[in-house]
Amino acid sequence: MTARPEQPALDRTASEGSVDAWLDAHTDLAASILVALAFASRLWAAWGTFLNPDEALHFFIANQPSWGSAYRASLTMAHPPLLIFLIYAWRDLGTSEIVLRLPSILAGTAFCWVFYKWLNQLFGRSVALTGLIFAGLLPPLVLLSAEVRQYELLLLFVISAAYFLERALAANSAGFMLLCSAFTCLSMLSHYSAFLFAAVLGIYSLWRLINRAPTGKVVMAWIAGQTVAVALAGFLYATHISRIKNTSMAEQAFDSWLRKSYFHPADGSPLIFIVARTFSVFQYLLGQFVVGDIAGFLFIAGIVFLLRKQTALPRSEPTPLQLAALLILPFAINCAAGLLDLYPYGGTRHSVFLAVFAIPGISLCVAGISRQRKLSPIVTAVGIVFFCFAFQSVRHPYIYRADQKRDLMEQAVRFVREQVPPSAPLFVDYESGILLGHYLCEQRPVVYEDSIPGFLVFNCGGHRVVSAMHDLWAFTPQMFLQQWSDLVRNGEFSNGETIWVAQAGWIVNLDDSLRKESPQLHNLQTNAFGKNIRFFAIKVGQTGF
Numbered sequence: 001m002t003a004r005p006e007q008p009a010l011d012r013t014a015s016e017g018s019v020d021a022w023l024d025a026h027t028d029l030a031a032s033i034l035v036a037l038a039f040a041s042r043l044w045a046a047w048g049t050f051l052n053p054d055e056a057l058h059f060f061i062a063n064q065p066s067w068g069s070a071y072r073a074s075l076t077m078a079h080p081p082l083l084i085f086l087i088y089a090w091r092d093l094g095t096s097e098i099v100l101r102l103p104s105i106l107a108g109t110a111f112c113w114v115f116y117k118w119l120n121q122l123f124g125r126s127v128a129l130t131g132l133i134f135a136g137l138l139p140p141l142v143l144l145s146a147e148v149r150q151y152e153l154l155l156l157f158v159i160s161a162a163y164f165l166e167r168a169l170a171a172n173s174a175g176f177m178l179l180c181s182a183f184t185c186l187s188m189l190s191h192y193s194a195f196l197f198a199a200v201l202g203i204y205s206l207w208r209l210i211n212r213a214p215t216g217k218v219v220m221a222w223i224a225g226q227t228v229a230v231a232l233a234g235f236l237y238a239t240h241i242s243r244i245k246n247t248s249m250a251e252q253a254f255d256s257w258l259r260k261s262y263f264h265p266a267d268g269s270p271l272i273f274i275v276a277r278t279f280s281v282f283q284y285l286l287g288q289f290v291v292g293d294i295a296g297f298l299f300i301a302g303i304v305f306l307l308r309k310q311t312a313l314p315r316s317e318p319t320p321l322q323l324a325a326l327l328i329l330p331f332a333i334n335c336a337a338g339l340l341d342l343y344p345y346g347g348t349r350h351s352v353f354l355a356v357f358a359i360p361g362i363s364l365c366v367a368g369i370s371r372q373r374k375l376s377p378i379v380t381a382v383g384i385v386f387f388c389f390a391f392q393s394v395r396h397p398y399i400y401r402a403d404q405k406r407d408l409m410e411q412a413v414r415f416v417r418e419q420v421p422p423s424a425p426l427f428v429d430y431e432s433g434i435l436l437g438h439y440l441c442e443q444r445p446v447v448y449e450d451s452i453p454g455f456l457v458f459n460c461g462g463h464r465v466v467s468a469m470h471d472l473w474a475f476t477p478q479m480f481l482q483q484w485s486d487l488v489r490n491g492e493f494s495n496g497e498t499i500w501v502a503q504a505g506w507i508v509n510l511d512d513s514l515r516k517e518s519p520q521l522h523n524l525q526t527n528a529f530g531k532n533i534r535f536f537a538i539k540v541g542q543t544g545f
Contacts, residue, residue: 020374027125031116031132038136039109045146046101050409052399053431053505055148056438059100062087063445075240076470078249082189083150095443097406100148107152108145111159112136118163119360121170122323123367124314126374130363133381135355139287139389144349150191151352157187158197158353165205169317172214174221180205181225185232192241193353196337198229200330207325208318248471254341261344261351274335280347281331285355289393291384292347295362302364303327311368330357347395397506403530412504412529413439419527420535422462424498427484429475430456431505433467440465452492455483466492474507477517488540495541504533511536 023030051059061077062084064070070088074081086103093099115135120128135141144151161183168176184201187194209222244250254262260280263273282299283292305311306320306327313320331354338345345351363377370376416436420426428436433456437446440460449457456467466487472479480501487493503510511534514521527535 023374034132034136035112038112041142042105042108042145045142048406049404050406053435056435058148079150080189104145104152107156111156114159114163121166126367127363130366130377130381131359134359137385154191157183174217177218177221184229196333197353204326258344261346261348262341263339277346281354284347286388287392288388298365299361302361305368311364327357327361399532403532408530412533420500424500426465426500426502428502429468430470430473432503435504475510477513493540497540498537500537502535508532508534
């Protein structure tokens with residue numbers, strides 16, 4: 001009898017073929033299931049944790065008595081005002097963490113669906129489903145959707161603009177072209193990285209229009225949209241960007257937490273910057289350093305597949321060359337901005353709009369390797385996402401979920417109310433003051449006093465809080481001692497008075513540093529609630545301190 005070892009392989013092929021046939025017949029249903037999973041993952045990520053300092057800051061800026069005051073407060077931030085306006089209106093529905101995060105959750109989920117439709121229109125079903133898995137389930141994109149931030153609004157408006165551009169060109173529709181322009185303007189009102197996207201879309205759409213020779217109405221709609229977008233950019237620059245670009249906040253970003261994302265000649269050549277920062281984009285988007293580097297090579301391979309026409313496209317327009325340009329151009333423009341010190345480029349959420357273009361390139365490679373199979377690229381994408389979740393590479397600053405539980409913040413607030421006497425001031429850095437003010441004041445507007453020059457002073461629940469200014473986000477031992485000395489010398493802190501120092505947020509290691517660097521504080525006692533909320537008391541004049 002002759003053995004038939006090829007039978008299991010034939011069975012697997014038949015099984016894959018049946019699944020592929022089901023996916024061909026029910027692509028939108030499969031996409032709907034994936035979008036539902038994306039929504040559930042975002043809801044879970046947002047549930048049960050207290051706000052991080054940036055989230056609390058956004059609410060603080062928006063929590064104003066009028067639209068005008070909310071707009072004026074937004075001018076102190078590094079972002080356009082749309083999110084602040086949204087929070088201002090949204091807070092009437094509630095101020096719990098999950099309610100405040102719901103717009104991001106919904107926008108992130110909607111982004112996944114529009115992204116799928118856009119991919120399906122340009123690259124076909126296999127790439128669309130593969131890209132949807134990445135967009136919906138990669139850890140960094142899930143976490144961004146679970147925070148009170150601008151980025152999910154940005155992604156939704158960016159992909160909506162790109163989608164309606166394709167609809168406008170395919171249907172020769174002036175209405176869709178105007179929708180494209182409207183979403184472009186909304187993206188620019190959400191985040192300033194949208195300026196780079198608007199440049200990309202303007203170049204790409206002009207190329208497409210020249211090739212297609214559309215109707216006069218479509219051309220006029222495109223011209224009108226471009227004019228409005230340029231005018232909006234000019235308005236935002238004159239009223240906001242020009243006023244903050246030389247502030248201490250901008251200088252700190254350039255020299256500290258975003259230093260790697262700007263080109264510094266002393267740190268290496270432009271080529272090193274381009275290569276290192278480009279691969280760091282993929283590291284950030286995948287949430288895993290090694291897999292991110294591999295994804296960078298997959299993106300390059302996907303572009304090669306596209307240009308060599310090894311990937312079947314659903315229609316003749318746009319051409320492979322135009323699609324390749326669309327995917328590469330955002331990286332080139334963002335990189336140029338980083339080289340010119342105009343905008344950060346690299347593995348940071350500030351460049352997250354590149355996900356819209358990075359994921360299609362990766363998906364083209366994954367789908368191209370699998371040739372005509374629909375199931376294989378989906379399984380590969382799921383495997384990559386699972387690995388990235390299981391072995392996440394943490395980028396600091398970061399708060400682990402176990403240390404961000406809502407219960408810990410409730411315990412901390414209860415500790416202040418029950419254990420800290422109202423007569424004892426609380427001394428905090430800026431991030432701690434924003435976070436403590438949000439919870440100790442029970443989401444009521446925080447009103448600063450002018451009682452201590454050079455400091456922010458407010459009262460919450462009968463407790464007086466003295467906060468460092470916004471240019472001192474987190475205490476270093478040196479800056480803490482300097483500010484402490486200023487307050488004691490000016491008589492704001494009296495000899496023998498007990499001062500409670502509070503730290504809450506990303507950077508909360510002041511107590512450990514003081515024990516090491518100040519012998520008189522060697523026995524400092526800390527009350528900790530997880531690893532990211534700490535309180536300790538110091539008596540003024542204690543052994544010379």
